[in-house]
Amino acid sequence: MADTSENKTEVKGWATGIVRVLAGFMVLLSVSWVLDLPSYLGLAYYQQQLLALVLGLAVAIIFLGTSYRGERRTAPPLYDVVAAVVFAGVMAYVAVNYTYFLVAASTRPPHVILLSWIVVLGVVEALRRRTGWMLFCIIMVFGIYGLVAHLVPAPLTGRHLSVEALSTYLAFDTSSILGMPLSVASTVVIIFILFGEVLFRTGGGQFFTDLAMALVGRRRGGAAKIAVLSSAFFGSISGSAVSNVATTGLVTIPLMRRAGYKSTDAGAIEAVASTGGQFMPPIMGAAAFLMAEFLNIDYQTIVVAALVPALLYYIAIFVQVHLMAERDNIEVVDTDLPRMGEVFRQGWHFLVPFALLLVLLFQFNVNAERSALAAALAMLLLGLVKPYQGRRARVSDGVNSFITAGLGSVELVAIVAAAGIVIGVLNATGGGFAVTLALVQLGGGNLFALLAIGGLVCIVLGMGMPTAGVYVLLAALVAPAIVQAGVEPLAAHMFVLYFGMMSMITPPIALACFAAATLTGASAMATGWSAVRLGWVAYIVPFLFVFSPTLLMIGEPAAIVIASVTAVLGVCLITISVVGFYRIRLSPPVRGAFAVLGFATLFPADAIPFGAFIDICGVLGGGLLLAVCHLWQRKSAAAIIHNAS
Structure with a gap:
């Protein structure tokens, strides 16, 4: 899940080296946890101690590399350097003395309260700098709710908490900032981001683009089909619709425009195909790993369940662009496209790490993070001995993969830490039960009405928000109400994931469509409405697998095959x-x-x-x-x- 777009955390000037070292060290911490290196050194520590260190490094990188306006800059001012040092120092102190904080959080001495304010405010400010005001405002609304929940009218009434009690709970409890979302990001997702970075640095990104061109480029509507396939390949690895558009769209959108597709259709095709990559196996996005933790099931189960809905999504897009090409008489683009045999001859080794990943996951039941680490190592070793298009990977590519993976992870770490604030507030006040009750009552006992309301809430809450933040928020607020109505938990969480992702292509705030529109020059709103038409299946299929989990591979084999x-x-x-x-x-x-x-x-x-x-x-x-x-x-x-x- 590597973000191949330009990284806003990378700064020029004297701070560049510091930021790169911090980013690489953050990934090294995750790798050490996955390999269980501390136990080999005779050390034992809580996972929250690792999480505190990772969070401290990520927020420090954001303060050093991103201004208070959210802009990239050449060098940080003194006050941001102080903020970075203070926050990283506080989190290091928390990591070293975590057992003390577990006890002191209940008695709340003054210095613990002060440190808790630094932790909470540092996280939300880092979030605001990296993601903008939308998610920041949502987090603040929940923070305010945590203080006034006892005054909110029923059915949303919650337990009364003081400022001190709430801040210490949010900062140090294992159910809040240092909780499950940050744990998944720090110990699983960062490893998959590292895998993606190794893949791209060894030439895998170019291989999958060439593969898509060789497969469908010479067929009618080939330009759009290249966009669909390459975006599916990239999206499954990157896990980010916007970065996927920015990466593959640079190649596919000009191809589609030259072939004769309208600018709005070209942008919409790229946006819809890129968005689908987030629920396309075998890797999917960060949300898949978060879902596995929320449901306490294996990641392999999530991958299997997501397969049929993802295929239906891409089949709908592929058939649609094919029929559009026939209807509008769009010809094959006259370009020098690669040949399938040549692409495979040069790049067959890029498929080996994916095969290794799947074998470790499904044959040997190795956990996801160790499987991804093994696949990344295999990818690097193969790249060192087998060139692609004349370029052979170097050892420096492996080192740089650690750095770029760290730089690409800092935003995710800030997002999931802030999402932990939402979970913490709901747990501390009992607001989670209140929201579930409110949604169930609003649905009036009718499952379809509840799903329709839940889907609308998912799209609205997801507008303008990154993938991981969308899913954590919806998993805490909407999914429990659907499960309460008697729906299979996996189906309920897949439902909110799909509708949360559809916010990427649903006007008025369709981030993927806005990214595509900047490349086509077309209206972002027109691109968005075209994307809604292209992605129609994603608004329908979630209702189907709620009413019939056979589409999630749950049930008798014959019923699954027939339904599919x-x-x-x-x-x-x-x-x-x-x-x-x-x-x-x-x-x-x-x-x-x-x-x-x-x-x-x-x-x-x-x-x-x-x-x-x-x-x-x-x-x-x-x-x-x-x-x-x-x-x-x-x-x-x-x-x-x-x-x-």
């Missing part, structure tokens, strides 16, 4: 309706028929009454309609040839 196959056909039929073209341009009644039959086929048999009968009708009717369109196109083509002769 009919869902694919249903997605294709509805996509034909959305585009309005299959062999021929479709009239509104025919488009409506495709939509009705598509939805009939899309719904799993156990999701609705008479589901099996409706599925059969949808499959037969859809097949008949496809055949009619095919025959009509051949008849029209024959008539044109006959008239011409």
